Amino acid sequence: MSWAAMLWAVTYAVFGLACALSRTPLFRLGDTPAPPALGWAVVAMGTLTATTCVAVVHYGPRPALRALLWVLCGLTALAAFSLLMDIITLMFGQGVDSWASATHHVLAAAGTLLLAATARADRPPAVASLIPTPSAAPRPVLLAACAGTVAFLPYAGMKFIWVSGGTFAGVSGEEMRAISQRNGASGIWLTLESWGLDATTLLAALGTFLLWGLVRPWGQVFPRWTPFLHGRRVPRWLPLAPALIGAATLAPYGLFGLGYAALASADAVTMRRGDFPTPDDALLVTWIGMTAFAVFGLALTIAARSYWLRTSAAPSRGAMDRDVSAGEPR
Secondary structure: OHHHHHHHHHHHHHHHHHHHHOOOOOOEEOOEEOOHHHHHHHHHHHHHHHHHHHHHHHHOOOHHHHHHHHHHHHHHHHHOOOHHHHHHHHHOOOOOOOHHHHHHHHHHHHHHHHHHHHHHOOOOOOOOEEOOOOOOOOHHHHHHHHHHHHHHHHHHHHHHHHHOOOEEOOEEHHHHHHHHHHOOOOHHHHHHHHOOOOHHHHHHHHHHHHHHHHHOHHHHEOOOOOOOOOOOEOOOHHHHHHHHHHHHHHHHHHHHHHHHHHHHHOOOOOOOOOOOOOHHHHHHHHHHHHHHHHHHHHHHHHHHHHHHHHHOOEEOHHHHHHHHHHHOOO
């Protein structure tokens, strides 16, 4: 795994170098591209990661190196921020704002997985283990899932008003469709709206389904309606991959948005009205949307951690007895 992480680090550094020399922005500040010189930070991070991986190969996963790998893992996770937004826009036929930034998000996400695997690798070999039976999450985790679900209700209600032709926050459904078209919404997006369906609400429904699959036993075994798979265990990566991507995007995005909304409510900053008639209308929509993203993102984080722990293989009783007896004096 160290060699794979090192290969990724070299690729990441070369990518950052190419973008820095060609003055291609890799980061964005809202709708504005960040200075292209930040590409040198990607080069530095890739170089440091490659050096760390070489040290791990030669000296083994010493505690200091393992700690550094986790720090680098956290930084790549931050660099992968908004990958979910790129996926959503591509799903509905829209182009991403910048293909260089989108590629950077994908590379950073891959690096996060590789660095986490490298940091956890080379541990003492595990004893024979038992795959735990499907189980529900503890009560606090279930309450978090309930909170994440309820948080989306005002958001879904707002979207339903617009797609059904009503008016909310001073904007009618017809005006909202015109705004979507003016902002470059894809044909799929506009077609769904013409059918009375909002794409983001459908994605919220899929996210809620994923959330409850992480906390209920049925999320660990394929259901009866899946041919050839009924009764088989669901691979852990299948729900965890989208859960981690969603949590890493929605939680910080929502929390940052809530902080900005709180400052705007206290008149500490100015809320731009954007496509809404007044700043107060924009602030109302911001509170609804950011609350949904923040609470759901945190609930998804909690549920993913619980799923990881509940599906981790546990040492079998026979293996533990053999391990204990092997340590007894003869």
